[in-house]
Amino acid sequence: AQSVTQLGSHVSVSEGALVLLRCNYSSSVPPYLFWYVQYPNQGLQLLLKYTSAATLVKGINGFEAEFKKSETSFHLTKPSAHMSDAAEYFCAVSGLYNQGGKLIFGQGTELSVKP
């Protein structure tokens, strides 16, 4: 079965510090993985996606994520946090071949950035 676990429902960093948001997945088939960001009362915006082309994926707003098959992880990082990065972040894994392209989401991690 497909599932995603995001470690830490809340992460707080100082402005300029490294951002690390953790995501581990379970997949019975080769996974496709996604990170989304959500600002309050808005929909989800795609940050980046892993679709097997390269293990290090660069996304928008300076974020990147590394796919590690041996660790079943897809952690999201950003070298230097900005106040505008404060939001909720969701990791997602693709469903199975017969599941219509749906995504299975983790619980979300709320990122706070302190000045």
Place this chain on the structure above:
Amino acid sequence: DGGITQSPKYLFRKEGQNVTLSCEQNLNHDAMYWYRQDPGQGLRLIYYSQIVNDFQKGDIAEGYSVSREKKESFPLTVTSAQKNPTAFYLCASSIRQGARNSPLHFGNGTRLTVT
């Protein structure tokens, strides 16, 4: 610009009433999805549709109904049978049916409050 429009943004209903949430997309996407978001629970799939006049139940379909009479539209009805309908509802679309590596594009959501 192409996108997904959800309306209204805020919706208030009395318990026992059915309510329909609108979702329209002009992205020419084949597949559409409804997710429910509750604090600390991530996103859970209610229904999805891969083509017109066809849809499948997601993980939490009880108390909800959908239709897909047009490619552009995928309305969700929250019925009085839904025991805990107060939530943030997100509509999404994907470029083609069954494509596991395609990201979902989201609308800005409808916040439903039932009292």
